[in-house]
Amino acid sequence: MRHLLVINPNTSDSVTGLLRTHILQASGPDVAVHMATARFGARYISSEASYAIAGHATLDAWAAWIADGGPMPDAVLIGCFGDPGLLALRECSPVPVTGLAEAAFFEAAQHGRFAIVTGGVAWKPMLQRLAHSLGYGDRLAHIHTVQATGAELAADPAAARTLLAAACAEAAAQPGVQAVILGGAGLAGMAAQIQHAVPVPVVDSVLAGARQAQQWRSGTPGQVQLAGAWTGLSPALMQIATI
Structure with a gap:
């Protein structure tokens, strides 16, 4: 064990x-x-x-x-x-x-350059710094933050799925994006629920971390x-x- x-x-x-x-x-x-x-x-x-x-x-x-x-x-x-x-x-x-984040970066990078979608606008510069510090700066193509925080998204899953599906599709449309990370502990399980609406692989950060x-x-x-x-x-x- x-x-x-x-x-x-x-x-x-x-x-x-x-x-x-x-x-x-x-x-x-x-x-x-x-x-x-x-x-x-x-x-x-x-x-x-x-x-x-x-x-x-x-x-x-x-x-x-x-x-x-x-x-x-x-x-x-x-x-x-x-x-x-x-x-x-x-x-x-x-x-x-x-x-x-590190685990999701690793998994998404297997597909090529990736985008990040997460809740809370303050996360954008924080995640940019983290990606560069962990050696993924050249693989990070785009960060899309929605106004609602992860906690607010988790509180209304139905509305969150609609919002995040649109955000991930928009992120996937950015030049060079070959995978999208849906990042956030409170968003666990949502990547699979919105994958049908996104033309590139959507990486669930919690499942990537577990793997x-x-x-x-x-x-x-x-x-x-x-x-x-x-x-x-x-x-x-x-x-x-x-x-």
Whole structure:
């Protein structure tokens, strides 16, 4: 039995539940899926400030999982399209770490240049930076953000499907786009529902994350330590920082 730890950097338990449902569906019978929800931060990440705090919350959730005696996973998946804390957690984790965005970038890039469709206008510059930092800048052709946040889209699935199908079709029409990523933890499962309306493959970021994490392809694991002198961290983070 292999163990996959999914960390939801949002503080919303409903998002954690949605992630669990879809990741379990995409996981084999030999994979045990464990969920951890951020202990502080935004209910749904939709701004630079909430994203910055979510990176800290991701590290804290990992530390709390270890401190509470949770089983050491074979891989960690950051359950947010934006991957807050990805590089920091990869630096200090003894197991591979990936995130919804990185996994979706990898999957979409197999088709060629790709576009991203997601909720919340603040995400556009954040995702541009992330794509460039992860080496996908030359494959990212276009980012289309809709005004509604992921949380607002998830609250009205029928309206969301109509809006996102149109947005994905528009993104697919941009020059050179050979795949579209529908990004967002709250949008899990919607890619398959709108694929018929989009002329190129639509990548579900949550399912891509589940598939990628189970292939254990996230790079060289780091060390379970946070070098340096620290003050004010949670007891769980302090425990890891002083190993």
